[in-house]
Amino acid sequence: MTDADVQAERRRAARALLASPLMTSGSEEFRLVRKHAGELAAWFTQETGWRLVVDAETARLYKSPVRLDDATRPARAPRTRVPFTRRRYVLLCLALAVLERADAQITLGRLADGVLTAAGDPVLAAAGIEFRMDRREERSDLVAAVRLLLDRGVLHRVAGDEEAYLSEASNDVLYDVRRRVLAALLAATRGPSTVEAAAPQERLMLLTSEVAPDTEELRLRALRHRLTRRLLDDPVAYYAELPEDERTYLVSQRHAITRRISELTGLVAEMRAEGIAMVDPEDELTDLRMPEQGTDGHATLLVAAHLATADGPRTEPQLLELVRQLAVQHRSYWRKGAAEPAAAADLLAQALDRLAALDLVTREGGTVTAKPALVRYALAAPTIRKARSRA
Numbered sequence: 001m002t003d004a005d006v007q008a009e010r011r012r013a014a015r016a017l018l019a020s021p022l023m024t025s026g027s028e029e030f031r032l033v034r035k036h037a038g039e040l041a042a043w044f045t046q047e048t049g050w051r052l053v054v055d056a057e058t059a060r061l062y063k064s065p066v067r068l069d070d071a072t073r074p075a076r077a078p079r080t081r082v083p084f085t086r087r088r089y090v091l092l093c094l095a096l097a098v099l100e101r102a103d104a105q106i107t108l109g110r111l112a113d114g115v116l117t118a119a120g121d122p123v124l125a126a127a128g129i130e131f132r133m134d135r136r137e138e139r140s141d142l143v144a145a146v147r148l149l150l151d152r153g154v155l156h157r158v159a160g161d162e163e164a165y166l167s168e169a170s171n172d173v174l175y176d177v178r179r180r181v182l183a184a185l186l187a188a189t190r191g192p193s194t195v196e197a198a199a200p201q202e203r204l205m206l207l208t209s210e211v212a213p214d215t216e217e218l219r220l221r222a223l224r225h226r227l228t229r230r231l232l233d234d235p236v237a238y239y240a241e242l243p244e245d246e247r248t249y250l251v252s253q254r255h256a257i258t259r260r261i262s263e264l265t266g267l268v269a270e271m272r273a274e275g276i277a278m279v280d281p282e283d284e285l286t287d288l289r290m291p292e293q294g295t296d297g298h299a300t301l302l303v304a305a306h307l308a309t310a311d312g313p314r315t316e317p318q319l320l321e322l323v324r325q326l327a328v329q330h331r332s333y334w335r336k337g338a339a340e341p342a343a344a345a346d347l348l349a350q351a352l353d354r355l356a357a358l359d360l361v362t363r364e365g366g367t368v369t370a371k372p373a374l375v376r377y378a379l380a381a382p383t384i385r386k387a388r389s390r391a
Contacts, residue, residue: 010036014043014264017052018232018285021061024153024181033059043264048232049210049225053184058153060184066230068204072357073287077144078151084144090129092145094118096185099149099177105158108165108173112142136166146175153181223249228257231278232265235286235359236373238275250276274372288357290377295334300351301377302326307361308378313369316348323348 013036016029023030033040034054041052044061051062074083075092084092098114099106112133119131133139143162149155160173186192188207195206213219227250230237239247250257254276258269267278267285280286291301306322307314327339327347337343352368355361360374 010039011264011266014040015266015285017059017061018265021063021187022152022181022184023059024178025057030059047224047228047260049222050229055180057178057180058184060187062187063233064187064189064208064210064229066226066233068201068208072353072359075148078147082144084148085141087129087131088141088144090124091115091131091141092148094131095142095145095149096154096182099154099182102177104177104179106175106177108142108146108160108162108175109169111146111175112139112169115142133169139166139169150175152185154178154185220249224253224257227253228261231257231261231276232267235357236275236277236371238359238372240274272372277373288354290354290358290360292354295338296347296350298330298334299323299326299338299347300354303348303351304355304360304374304377307355307368307370308374308376310370313367316352316366316368319352319368320344320348323351 009032013029013032016023017033017040023033037052037054037059041054044050044052048063050064053060053062075089076083094115095111097118098111102111102114116131116133119129124130131138133142143166146155146162150157154177156176156178158174158176160171162173164171165173189210190207192203192207195203197203197206210222213222223246227237227246237250239250242250254269254271258271258276258278261267261278262269265278265285266282267280270277270279283289289297290304291297303319303323306319323344324339324341327334327344331339338347352361352363355374356363360371360377362369362371
């Protein structure tokens with residue numbers, strides 16, 4: 001095998017880990033991660049401070065988020081892509097607590113019973129959270145959490161189907177509990193039971209806190225870690241949004257940092273006066289694409305183009321009127337009913353959610369403001385040239 005082949009394999013393995021930080025055995029990508037585990041672990045430790053643990057069943061890249069206040073990338077139901085609600089997040093955590101004490105196999109009915117027992121905690125009741133499984137709508141939240149665990153490989157379906165359980169709770173489903181995957185799911189620098197803080201934001205901060213650097217060398221390494229994490233995880237790193245020490249370091253080291261990222265992952269650095277974006281020529285390392293196909297994708301692209309060429313911020317009512325006009329203009333190939341008030345509002349909400357998640361706009365108090373990277377979606381007016389007459 002040539003050096004180029006080895007590098008291509010390592011790149012494929014690194015990209016697989018970035019796309020799925022928790023991998024289970026059975027795929028070609030997992031085989032490559034195991035093969036190149038030593039080199040990958042060394043790179044992630046050196047450049048990001050992330051820990052990579054690989055065994056015969058799992059590969060886990062323990063990533064630490066740069067920002068704890070980013071609400072633009074929620075967990076989503078695997079089939080519908082609907083974002084998790086607060087209720088579903090709580091159900092997911094309760095289900096994990098039940099699975100931690102469960103046998104090697106468990107049914108969906110027993111899991112539901114365990115969740116209901118755990119949900120009787122007075123702390124949850126005081127927070128106004130209660131669960132019942134009497135109605136289909138209530139059971140669907142638990143099923144969404146279970147399907148996320150199936151998607152992550154924590155559970156393996158042996159028999160039955162969740163759709164039948166949704167229709168009637170007596171229709172049960174049997175799962176294997178994959179303990180190695182379950183144990184690798186939590187990414188934190190300390191055990192949650194050691195955190196006494198009650199406020200969610202403070203708890204998150206303590207769960208992910210790292211040792212403060214006490215030498216200049218460690219301080220510079222911590223800066224490199226934070227900036228490399230941001231460039232790998234976030235759509236754009238804007239200079240104006242970075243603390244002074246990170247901004248100064250990135251300006252001086254941007255070529256070295258982006259070169260190392262490009263060598264490992266194949267991402268290409270796009271450097272502008274406002275910041276840096278690592279672009280994927282293969283369009284794989286993203287959970288949100290821009291543009292997308294279909295009515296939602298086209299509406300988002302047109303809203304983006306409008307904001308990119310606007311002379312200032314726009315209010316959400318102004319943008320809603322724009323979407324209604326666009327729905328009429330493109331009614332021949334947008335889905336039926338897109339111009340209806342409720343449908344137009346939903347189209348706008350999805351468009352703004354996507355643009356915010358891609359760090360292309362900011363939303364504050366009903367006002368939407370374009371960010372510098374949005375200018376790439378500005379659509380220029382077509383140039384019309386007169387045809388030359390033939391002699």
